[in-house]
Amino acid sequence: xxxxxxxxxxxxxxxxxxxxxxxxxxxxxxxxxxxxxxxxxxxxxxxxxxxxxxxxxxxxxxxxxxxxxxxxxxxxxxxxxxxxxxxxxxxxxxxxxxxxxxxxxxxxxxxxxxxxxxxxxxxxxxxxxxxxxxxxxxxxxxxxxxxxxxxxxxxxxxxxxxxxxxxxxxxxxxxxxxxxxxxxxxxxxxxxxxxxxxxxxxxxxxxxxxxxxxxxxxxxxxxxxxxxxxxxxxxxxxxxxxxxxxxxxxxxxxxxxxxxxxxxxxxxxxxxxxxxxxxxxxxxxxxxxxxxxxxxxxxxxxxxxxxxxxxxxxxxxxxxxxxxxxxxxxxxxxxxxxxxxxxxxxxxxxxxxxxxxxxxxxxxxxxxxxxxxxxxxxxxxxxxxxxxxxxxxxxxxxxxxxxxxxxx
Numbered sequence: 525x526x527x528x529x530x531x532x533x534x535x536x537x538x539x540x541x542x543x544x545x546x547x548x549x550x551x552x553x554x555x556x557x558x559x560x561x562x563x564x565x566x567x568x569x570x571x572x573x574x575x576x577x578x579x580x581x582x583x584x585x586x587x588x589x590x591x592x593x594x595x596x597x598x599x600x601x602x603x604x605x606x607x608x609x610x611x612x613x614x615x616x617x618x619x620x621x622x623x624x625x626x627x628x629x630x631x632x633x634x635x636x637x638x639x640x641x642x643x644x645x646x647x648x649x650x651x652x653x654x655x656x657x658x659x660x661x662x663x664x665x666x667x668x669x670x671x672x673x674x675x676x677x678x679x680x681x682x683x684x685x686x687x688x689x690x691x692x693x694x695x696x697x698x699x700x701x702x703x704x705x706x707x708x709x710x711x712x713x714x715x716x717x718x719x720x721x722x723x724x725x726x727x728x729x730x731x732x733x734x735x736x737x738x739x740x741x742x743x744x745x746x747x748x749x750x751x752x753x754x755x756x757x758x759x760x761x762x763x764x765x766x767x768x769x770x771x772x773x774x775x776x777x778x779x780x781x782x783x784x785x786x787x788x789x790x791x792x793x794x795x796x797x798x799x800x801x802x803x804x805x806x807x808x809x810x811x812x813x814x815x816x817x818x819x820x821x822x823x824x825x826x827x828x829x830x831x832x833x834x835x836x837x838x839x840x841x842x843x844x845x846x847x848x849x850x851x852x853x854x855x856x857x858x859x860x861x862x863x864x865x866x867x868x869x870x871x872x873x874x875x876x877x878x879x880x881x882x883x884x885x886x887x888x889x890x891x892x893x894x895x896x897x898x899x900x901x902x903x904x905x906x907x908x909x910x911x912x913x914x915x916x917x918x919x920x921x922x923x924x925x926x927x928x929x930x931x932x
Contacts, residue, residue, distance in 0.1 A: 605763030631920025674712035707737030739858030844903025
């Protein structure tokens with residue numbers, strides 16, 4: 525799939541695309557090619573001026589378990605993408621138009637970034653424990669998490685967050701709020717609230733984004749909240765591309781974008797996403813390999829029929845004759861062991877592996893059906909091992925693969 529005429533007009537002066545424009549063909553754009561001569565490969569007179577005036581800025585991709593990538597984008601690019609989608613999504617747009625404040629419960633790194641920016645504006649160093657006012661991104665959004673690992677939140681941590689949510693909710697004329705979160709963080713908060721006998725103010729809508737949310741976590745959240753819950757799929761460099769619309773259904777949100785799906789290997793129905801986008805005017809990406817994986821409802825390469833996002837290409841591992849992705853392992857766990865919360869696969873010697881797992885109630889669960897399902901689908905003998913705690917990564921996100929297992 526080659527770029528549209530509109531996209532070609534947008535990249536005509538971008539050095540990175542000169543050879544492709546001359547040849548009339550655009551190969552798949554890999555991240556290492558972007559990094560090779562960055563930022564000169566995107567530099568145009570208009571971009572140079574925008575960097576001078578502040579209309580464009582350098583940022584780093586958020587990163588999970590991989591190297592972060594340097595980017596150029598307009599200020600608040602991802603936030604504006606989120607706000608627009610929130611204002612238009614049929615299930616939750618009512619909370620946007622009702623002026624509901626947005627409480628964000630995600631990684632501590634995100635909270636610290638907001639506090640650092642606010643302190644810098646005042647010419648002060650960031651506080652070790654910034655007050656709620658310092659964790660306000662704008663008039664709509666405030667961040668509440670101040671600890672790296674949500675599994676280790678204390679009663680004092682949870683009481684503070686619940687009080688801050690209550691305070692934010694109370695500022696709305698109708699006492700409503702929108703909850704933005706990592707699915708894992710919200711599930712941890714629910715379990716802690718129940719453990720400590722507290723009450724979490726009921727949100728009017730929920731969006732979980734930022735990282736892959738396992739089926740069991742989605743099911744757990746839907747069992748505890750009586751409001752619309754939407755999954756957003758996107759990235760720092762692209763903005764949001766898809767949103768969930770019911771179970772196993774995603775709708776494209778491809779303003780100034782197009783998506784193509786390429787099999788990860790011949791004959792596979794697991795696809796890599798190739799995205800062309802000029803939504804970020806300062807860093808247009810043409811046939812860019814985002815690093816994400818997806819499956820479609822019918823196995824075809826139709827990007828309008830994506831039914832499941834399956835994790836990252838860099839986390840694919842070879843198991844016998846097949847490639848294993850996060851999404852497939854998660855599907856089997858979700859169907860056979862709904863009590864499993866956090867998990868991590870650790871490859872052993874030969875065709876063996878351990879599946880470390882925690883549960884929502886912290887007790888071991890019956891994994892007989894799970895073992896059978898994994899034996900059916902994988903040329904790998906997997907032994908589930910219950911853990912009381914699986915630590916979160918330094919990024920504030922979970923890895924489904926133990927670091928020693930990331931070999932494709």
